[in-house]
Amino acid sequence: MISHNVLDQLKAIVGEKNVFADTISVSSYSYDATMLSGTAMATVFPVTTEQTVHLVKYLDSVNIPLVPRGAGTNLSGGTIPMENSVVVNFSRMTKILEIDTENFVAVVEPGLVNFDFQVELEKYGFYYPPDPASYKATTLGGNLGECSGGPRCFKYGVTRDYVLGLEVVLPDGQIIQTGGRNFRSEPGFDLTRILVGSEGTLGFITKIFLRILPKPAAKKTMLAIYNEVEDASQTVADIVAAGIVPTTLEMMDNILINTAEDATGAGLPRDAGALLIIEIDGHEVDMDAQVEIIAEICKKARVREFKIARTVAEVDQLWLARRVVIGSVARRRPSYSLQDVTVPRSMFPSAVKEIVKVRKDYNLDIGILAHAGDGNFHPLVLFDQRNKDEVERVHAVEKHICTMALALGGTVSGEHGIGLLKKHFIEMEFSATAMESFKKIKSAFDPNHRFNPGKIM
Amino acid sequence: MNKAMAQIKGLIGEGHVVDSVAEMAKFLRGNGKPLAVVFPGSTAEVSGLVKLANELNLKIAVGGQVVESKGLDGGLALVLSRMNKILEIDHANLVATVEPGILHAAFVTKMEEEGLNFPPEPFAVETGSVGGCFAIGDTDSKAFQYMPTRTYLLGYEMVLPTGEVLDIGNKCIKNVSGYDLIHFAVGSRGTLGIFTKLLIKLLPPPEVKYAVLADFASIHKASIAFTTLIKRNIHPTRLNLINATLAKNTFPATEGNLVMVDLEGFKASTELLAEEISSVFKLAGAKNIRIVTNADEYVKIWRAWLSLRGELNTQDVERILDINVGPMKMPPALKALEEITGDLAGYPGIVLEGLLGHIRMLLPTAAEKNQLAGKVNALAMSFGGNVSGVLGSRLVCEAYNDAEMWQGITSLINQIRKQFDPKGILAPGASL
Numbered sequence: 067m068i069s070h071n072v073l074d075q076l077k078a079i080v081g082e083k084n085v086f087a088d089t090i091s092v093s094s095y096s097y098d099a100t101m102l103s104g105t106a107m108a109t110v111f112p113v114t115t116e117q118t119v120h121l122v123k124y125l126d127s128v129n130i131p132l133v134p135r136g137a138g139t140n141l142s143g144g145t146i147p148m149e150n151s152v153v154v155n156f157s158r159m160t161k162i163l164e165i166d167t168e169n170f171v172a173v174v175e176p177g178l179v180n181f182d183f184q185v186e187l188e189k190y191g192f193y194y195p196p197d198p199a200s201y202k203a204t205t206l207g208g209n210l211g212e213c214s215g216g217p218r219c220f221k222y223g224v225t226r227d228y229v230l231g232l233e234v235v236l237p238d239g240q241i242i243q244t245g246g247r248n249f250r251s252e253p254g255f256d257l258t259r260i261l262v263g264s265e266g267t268l269g270f271i272t273k274i275f276l277r278i279l280p281k282p283a284a285k286k287t288m289l290a291i292y293n294e295v296e297d298a299s300q301t302v303a304d305i306v307a308a309g310i311v312p313t314t315l316e317m318m319d320n321i322l323i324n325t326a327e328d329a330t331g332a333g334l335p336r337d338a339g340a341l342l343i344i345e346i347d348g349h350e351v352d353m354d355a356q357v358e359i360i361a362e363i364c365k366k367a368r369v370r371e372f373k374i375a376r377t378v379a380e381v382d383q384l385w386l387a388r389r390v391v392i393g394s395v396a397r398r399r400p401s402y403s404l405q406d407v408t409v410p411r412s413m414f415p416s417a418v419k420e421i422v423k424v425r426k427d428y429n430l431d432i433g434i435l436a437h438a439g440d441g442n443f444h445p446l447v448l449f450d451q452r453n454k455d456e457v458e459r460v461h462a463v464e465k466h467i468c469t470m471a472l473a474l475g476g477t478v479s480g481e482h483g484i485g486l487l488k489k490h491f492i493e494m495e496f497s498a499t500a501m502e503s504f505k506k507i508k509s510a511f512d513p514n515h516r517f518n519p520g521k522i523m
Numbered sequence: 524m525n526k527a528m529a530q531i532k533g534l535i536g537e538g539h540v541v542d543s544v545a546e547m548a549k550f551l552r553g554n555g556k557p558l559a560v561v562f563p564g565s566t567a568e569v570s571g572l573v574k575l576a577n578e579l580n581l582k583i584a585v586g587g588q589v590v591e592s593k594g595l596d597g598g599l600a601l602v603l604s605r606m607n608k609i610l611e612i613d614h615a616n617l618v619a620t621v622e623p624g625i626l627h628a629a630f631v632t633k634m635e636e637e638g639l640n641f642p643p644e645p646f647a648v649e650t651g652s653v654g655g656c657f658a659i660g661d662t663d664s665k666a667f668q669y670m671p672t673r674t675y676l677l678g679y680e681m682v683l684p685t686g687e688v689l690d691i692g693n694k695c696i697k698n699v700s701g702y703d704l705i706h707f708a709v710g711s712r713g714t715l716g717i718f719t720k721l722l723i724k725l726l727p728p729p730e731v732k733y734a735v736l737a738d739f740a741s742i743h744k745a746s747i748a749f750t751t752l753i754k755r756n757i758h759p760t761r762l763n764l765i766n767a768t769l770a771k772n773t774f775p776a777t778e779g780n781l782v783m784v785d786l787e788g789f790k791a792s793t794e795l796l797a798e799e800i801s802s803v804f805k806l807a808g809a810k811n812i813r814i815v816t817n818a819d820e821y822v823k824i825w826r827a828w829l830s831l832r833g834e835l836n837t838q839d840v841e842r843i844l845d846i847n848v849g850p851m852k853m854p855p856a857l858k859a860l861e862e863i864t865g866d867l868a869g870y871p872g873i874v875l876e877g878l879l880g881h882i883r884m885l886l887p888t889a890a891e892k893n894q895l896a897g898k899v900n901a902l903a904m905s906f907g908g909n910v911s912g913v914l915g916s917r918l919v920c921e922a923y924n925d926a927e928m929w930q931g932i933t934s935l936i937n938q939i940r941k942q943f944d945p946k947g948i949l950a951p952g953a954s955l
């Protein structure tokens with residue numbers, strides 16, 4: 067419960083219409099895309115940096131912790147509020163302050179939705195490469211909070227690679243600017259990089275300087291369908307070995323081909339073991355030669371069907387199954403848990419094998435979705451949240467998959483972050499010295515644990 | 524003093540310690556007077572030395588071949604030249620694990636022989652180490668295409684300022700577990716710890732590498748030609764210029780200022796781009812335009828570029844002022860700069876990196892640096908840029924009259940440094 071005094075103060079800072087403390091509103095911001103939830107005393111929507119500073123200073127004076135939030139789509143429990151905290155929701159800071167295509171820079175507010183940004187950039191023939199599959203809903207502040215990836219990362223890198231600079235409100239209310247409009251503005255320590263991916267535990271991002279790029283002149287989309295998952299893995303390894311760096315190498319296994327087919331009826335063979343969506347981009351004149359090499363590699367890996375999109379409509383057609391896949395599993399089971407681990411690319415086949423084994427051992431439907439080029443797996447565990455026994459098995463699978471990733475030389479989180487969900491797993495990944503170093507970072511920024519306490523560690 | 528020396532020698536062996544002033548000078552830069560230059564051979568030895576330094580309150584600075592001795596009086600200069608092995612080259616995952624003391628330039632060559640590409644340019648060809656490459660964390664003239672050095676580090680082993688060994692990272696390009704200490708350490712100039720192993724991301728090599736060279740009588744015309752290329756969506760790997768004064772030494776045949784374009788990519792597009800760039804230069808009034816496809820010649824050209832870069836980075840560093848402006852703002856920025864410097868072609872040194880909007884000035888004397896920095900920063904800011912690095916950050920804060928912001932950044936950086944290095948042992952010469 068929130069006291070009248072605190073409520074009045076919050077209203078004084080951000081305005082009456084930007085504070086919500088009734089039960090319904092508070093519970094609207096009590097969840098994210100995990101099974102977790104928690105109830106804050108209020109949600110506030112700052113619309114300027116100055117308001118954010120005032121909020122931080124005021125809540126500090128009354129000893130109330132703050133939980134930053136964008137669209138709340140994260141898959142790690144990163145925005146789950148604890149009791150007696152205030153959710154600081156940045157989703158009303160949505161302005162594009164500047165698009166400077168001549169100099170490859172855009173300046174935006176953190177609540178801007180990735181998709182809305184892309185639409186605006188498109189008008190100039192530009193784009194912002196990091197494109198999490200959830201980009202239609204997610205905010206750039208949230209993308210930075212998690213250091214989100216997406217299908218294009220293999221060639222273009224992840225969110226951190228496109229952040230040139232930040233305006234940040236620190237836990238003591240101090241505003242700092244890190245980086246700037248170009249690569250060379252960072253003073254000494256790369257503060258920008260430690261803030262990106264820090265899940266709102268070190269500072270609140272109030273302004274973002276992003277690198278934007280002109281859209282590539284040409285793009286080719288291919289679809290390869292295999293009888294066996296192993297053949298798809300082999301294709302991935304061989305493409306990389308041939309010196310080709312595709313933008314995208316997305317893989318779906320048999321279970322997901324079937325759920326996607328249930329949803330779309332697009333005509334994918336239901337008995338196929340796996341499919342790969344392969345996309346390359348670059349100069350028009352370089353496309354055909356690469357497509358030929360890729361076709362050859364697929365053939366060598368016993369591909370069963372190989373399609374090249376000739377038109378924009380065909381590109382959409384090839385992407386259709388991948389686009390609907392996460393939603394499509396709902397037809398089969400009421401709940402799903404989307405896992406996120408990465409293994410070194412060479413371990414891709416071993417990881418696939420292990421997940422297939424886990425599926426049997428735990429008697430759960432697990433579809434395999436992967437950004438195959440970078441070894442990032444998203445096993446989709448299907449279950450029914452009302453079935454306690456199943457839920458327990460899902461948790462066991464989660465742990466098993468994380469353990470597997472570590473054993474194969476990988477990591478427990480490729481792009482979704484740690485939050486609350488994986489707190490207990492990161493100690494398996496990091497030594498005591500590394501954990502101690504994380505604490506030092508946290509202490510330097512936020513000695514009193516004001517910002518998103520309890521997340522990551 | 525003697526006791527300390529005995530302990531050091533006991534730790535790493537007498538043969539790996541140098542303490543005569545004359546002998547030490549070979550491994551030192553600057554006028555500091557360390558107690559000894561030491562050559563540890565393993566992580567355990569580095570860690571032992573750092574722990575000892577904490578006990579005895581000695582400063583430590585590191586280098587691959589040569590160590591910066593500023594602030595190091597009575598301390599230890601760690602030369603990592605013995606720790607120079609490539610521990611693993613993993614073709615399937617496009618990564619290599621190396622020790623920090625290997626020469627950056629040697630590592631690049633070795634990777635080329637293996638059919639792999641490590642794009643970052645050596646900071647100093649003769650002395651720059653791979654450990655130093657990541658400790659500096661430069662953004663070089665290939666960064667538009669290949670991204671800054673930071674993006675090539677996937678993990679490391681590091682001896683922290685208190686002597687513990689931090690091992691972090693893995694062979695995955697996608698990794699968001701825990702705080703990103705991996706990239707945070709890049710650019711920390713040895714203040715956060717001493718790299719003892721590096722896990723490095725590599726790329727497949729480009730199909731071809733061509734160069735286009737052209738002589739421009741006017742820097743301004745060259746810089747306008749650069750913007751023409753950008754407008755046409757042509758983004759070469761490097762788009763550089765060195766002014767007439769520098770060109771005279773490096774490429775004596777040059778008439779005026781030299782434009783150096785690097786094209787790394789697929790053959791079909793690279794051939795077309797080389798032609799297109801040549802015609803843009805021709806229209807802009809360039810002379811002696813040549814497309815270089817011969818591999819030996821290509822290597823020679825870029826080796827000369829790297830030596831020049833290395834000299835400016837080391838011998839001439841105190842006379843260097845770096846600014847960045849938006850790449851398309853380069854022509855007006857150069858016009859404005861000329862009002863401060865006089866004729867740019869005849870200035871002691873001007874280097875442009877066109878796609879990055881980077882302007883590097885070699886000042887007539889070091890004394891002018893402080894004097895000019897504020898003025899030049901104001902100029903850069905009016906074109907959406909700033910003076911690079913720490914100096915730049917301070918100047919930007921000053922320009923905004925924002926002492927509070929500068930105070931905020933420095934106190935945060937000092938806090939972090941204090942957390943990791945409570946006794947202030949490491950890298951006394953580095954100002955962050």
Ligand SMILES: Cc1cc2nc3c(=O)[nH]c(=O)nc-3n(C[C@H](O)[C@H](O)[C@H](O)COP(=O)(O)OP(=O)(O)OC[C@H]3O[C@@H](n4cnc5c(N)ncnc54)[C@H](O)[C@@H]3O)c2cc1C
Nearest residue numbers: 136137138139140144199205207208209211214215266271
């Ligand atoms: C169906 C589905 C598909 C997905 N696909 C992908 C994918 O392909 N790749 C991928 O990487 N992720 C994916 N995600 C995960 C999620 O969408 C991303 O993590 C996304 O970036 C979160 O953005 P958000 O706006 O929802 O942020 P939130 O969930 O609201 O917040 C994310 C984190 O950032 C912090 N934060 C938010 N705003 C700020 C701020 N202004 N300052 C400081 N900290 C802040 C929060 O505290 C939290 O820790 C997917 C999720 C779903 C549900």
Ligand SMILES: Cc1cc2nc3c(=O)[nH]c(=O)nc-3n(C[C@H](O)[C@H](O)[C@H](O)COP(=O)(O)OP(=O)(O)OC[C@H]3O[C@@H](n4cnc5c(N)ncnc54)[C@H](O)[C@@H]3O)c2cc1C
Nearest residue numbers: 585586587591623647650651652654655658713717718837
């Ligand atoms: C007065 C003065 C000011 C200078 N200012 C600057 C400046 O502002 N910016 C700049 O870039 N150069 C500066 N230099 C140049 C600098 O001293 C070196 O010349 C430069 O860093 C290259 O050194 P190197 O070729 O020997 O490389 P390396 O030996 O590879 O070292 C490069 C840097 O990395 C650090 N380093 C090396 N190995 C490791 C490791 N294993 N772990 C952690 N750190 C490591 C070194 O301490 C050094 O800072 C300055 C020099 C002087 C004399």
